[in-house]
Amino acid sequence: MRKVERTRHRLKRGALELFVHQGISETTTRQIAAACDMSEGNIYRHFPSKEELARELLHDEMVRLATGLRGAVAVDTPFKETVLALVRAYCRLAAEDWLGFSYHLRFQHEMLGDLTFDPQDDPVALIRDVVEAAMQAGVIPVRPVELVIGMGLGVVMQTALQILYGRLPEPLDDYADELAEAVWRVVGPVDAP
Known part of the structure; x- marks a missing residue:
């Protein structure tokens, strides 16, 4: 798996965990970034919005x-x-x-x-x-x-x-x-x- 695919996978699994436990609207991109140990801007390099994710x-x-x-x-x-x-x-x-x-x-x-x-x-x-x-x-x-x-x-x-x-x-x-x-x-x- 290439680095970009690994990053997307990590973002997806981190967001998935938060969305299931907190809800989509209640989860912020800052929380997703923190859960994945990356910058918030990195999310937007892979997904245009939290909703698209x-x-x-x-x-x-x-x-x-x-x-x-x-x-x-x-x-x-x-x-x-x-x-x-x-x-x-x-x-x-x-x-x-x-x-x-x-x-x-x-x-x-x-x-x-x-x-x-x-x-x-x-x-x-x-x-x-x-x-x-x-x-x-x-x-x-x-x-x-x-x-x-x-x-x-x-x-x-x-x-x-x-x-x-x-x-x-x-x-x-x-x-x-x-x-x-x-x-x-x-x-x-x-x-x-």
Whole structure:
């Protein structure tokens, strides 16, 4: 990794830590610089603004999640196995970088409208494709796709929020099997076991 990449990485991780624990608007560039042991001006050599840094952090996390989830989707795998694999992968990805995942949990709703994604970098688009294909194949009942996605993600995301709030112990990965079965019951066929 080149020096400029190492510096950007250090800035991102320092900002991520502060944003998750203090909030984006409550964190100053001076605090980010101090956490990274560098000058405040150095931040602006790499990012035009604190807000742009915040957006890039969310974009990076969404790409990380999409990439990991894409690896969980195998061709010609039954829908149930695909659903279970996606949930387990999502939980594993959360555990691998809880700080980045926590950032995603806390701030996605504030910034998603400001981000543009290549569809392959959007984890929700990937899930939408899987669900739509299952509906078209007659594996699950046809209903509003966004409803099915919302119900399935809600099972996992609300549990992750319980961890973020300190109501459940980490890691999310410890609950992966139970969450996978719960998501299957929510999104699978009406008579799903």
